[in-house]
Amino acid sequence: MxxxxxxxxxxxxxxxxxxxxxxxxxxxxxxxxxxxxxxxxxxxxxxxxxxxxxxxxxxxxxxxxxxxxxxxxxxxxxxxxxxxxxxxxxxxxxxxxxxxEEQTALIPELLKRGETDRVEFKSSLRWDVQENRINRGLEKVIAKTLAGFFNGDGGNLLIGVDDAGRPLGLDKDLSTLKSPDLDAFERTVNDIVSRSLGGDLCPYLHTVFAKVDGKDVAMIIIRPAPRAVYMEENKASVLYIRSGNSTRKLDVREAINYAKKRWS
Structure with a gap:
């Protein structure tokens, strides 16, 4: 235009x-x-x-x-x-x-560069590739990764690719949704954030999609959160951060010190 x-x-x-x-x-x-x-x-x-x-x-x-x-x-x-x-x-x-459009065009380049402290790859949102079935526990893995990005400098979580950055597609994940389309996939991501981390964080992320080698790949773009983002695990609140190209859980003392420095 x-x-x-x-x-x-x-x-x-x-x-x-x-x-x-x-x-x-x-x-x-x-x-x-x-x-x-x-x-x-x-x-x-x-x-x-x-x-x-x-x-x-x-x-x-x-x-x-x-x-x-x-x-x-x-x-x-x-x-x-x-x-x-x-x-x-x-x-x-x-x-x-x-x-x-610029963010979508960035997806193939990020796949080539590999995982970093600001980029992580996941094969699926809720489909267990190994067991060939739905695994709701994978949603917690996604939430944990998002929490790490929220608590750090933000980043990009790409779903539908293997650890080497090769596209796997989203077909299996889409087949588990009531409406098997990309809009429903994005809504599911927001639902996971709302349930696990807090609905107030949804404005701090958005999802874009790209076709790579004929397969759909999703990229969740996360901005730093304005507050500490905790996950509930075994009736305890846990703080995750990015450490290199992975997500690490902090112990209580580390979490307190990190939160003071990060949001004080």
Whole structure:
């Protein structure tokens, strides 16, 4: 999408349309309200069609030009406000789409580089490749990895690839969902975060997808969390951090010291 719609003619169009709406829509609506109130005070009040037919055409007379101008100005202001909103929305949507495309294009490059302190690979979200069945315990492994990224500098978790970065696809995971599509996969990721780590963290991650060698690969992009992110294990709260290309659990003393330094 080019930037041409964001120039002055774009807003002028909304102003012009708004002015027309002011005369043809706002004015009649005002007359409807006027008629409605009139019927409450007079049993002999004219019908709505009579009111509209008697008053709408008056705006065409020179002596009522100020009324027509007033309704036009009201409509123009509304149109301008809507135009500014539309322009900003289009700009934001364009920037967001561009960012997602850049992030998606990054997936093949990350697979080539391998795992680091900011990148980790997982073969699946909930499908046990070894046992060829659903394994809900794998969701906790995903949550643990996400917690490590949240508690550190953020990072990227790629799902649907083996440890060497070779794409495996998401077909098995998708087959376990009520709606076997990528949108449902993303919702499942957010559900895992909400249940295991806290729903307030969902805005700090998003998921993009790419086809690599004809297979779907998901990349969860995680930003650093504004608070310490704990996981419940055996009725205890556990803090995970990234350590090299893996996720490590801190003991109580380490967790306290880390949290003080990280979020104080």
């Amino acid at each position: 080019s930037l041409s719609p964001f120039k002055l003619p774009f807003l002028l169009t909304y102003v012009l349309v708004g002015a027309i709406v002011g005369v043809l829509v706002i004015h009649p609506l005002y007359l409807v309200v006027f008629w409605w109130e009139l019927t409450d005070f007079s049993e002999t009040a004219p019908t709505l069609p009579e009111v509209l037919s008697a008053r709408l055409w008056l705006l065409l007379l020179p002596r009522h030009f100020d009324d027509a101008l007033a309704y036009s100005l009201v409509g123009a202001v509304v149109g301008l406000a809507f135009g500014v909103f539309s322009r900003n929305y289009l700009r934001t949507s364009q920037a967001y789409q561009s960012l997602r």
